[in-house]
Amino acid sequence: MTNELMACTCLHHVHRNTFCKHMAAVENATDDGTLEAFPSEDNEDDTEPEDCDCDGLDDFPCWPCVQTGRTELPN
Known part of the structure; x- marks a missing residue:
């Protein structure tokens, strides 16, 4: 950087x-x-972030859901 x-x-x-x-x-x-x-399991929250934009991404998670630990990026 x-x-x-x-x-x-x-x-x-x-x-x-x-x-x-x-x-x-x-x-x-x-x-x-x-x-x-990797966020600790204690911090995991399954609630959808306000700025979730997963709809329309064909089962690919949006960045807010990845960032909050709600979902993971596929390999």
Whole structure:
């Protein structure tokens, strides 16, 4: 990451030129260098986020649902 720009070498970012899960991990890293890559089960909430946009994505989860831990990205 340089200045405000972020890039990744994963195929998702390289071929689709879009925000990837690796960028999300870096963006969510805390100041002390730790990273909560997988939310703990205690924090899981099955309620739909207000900005959920899963409808129309053909069973692919929207980013708000992934970010809150409601659903996971497929491999």
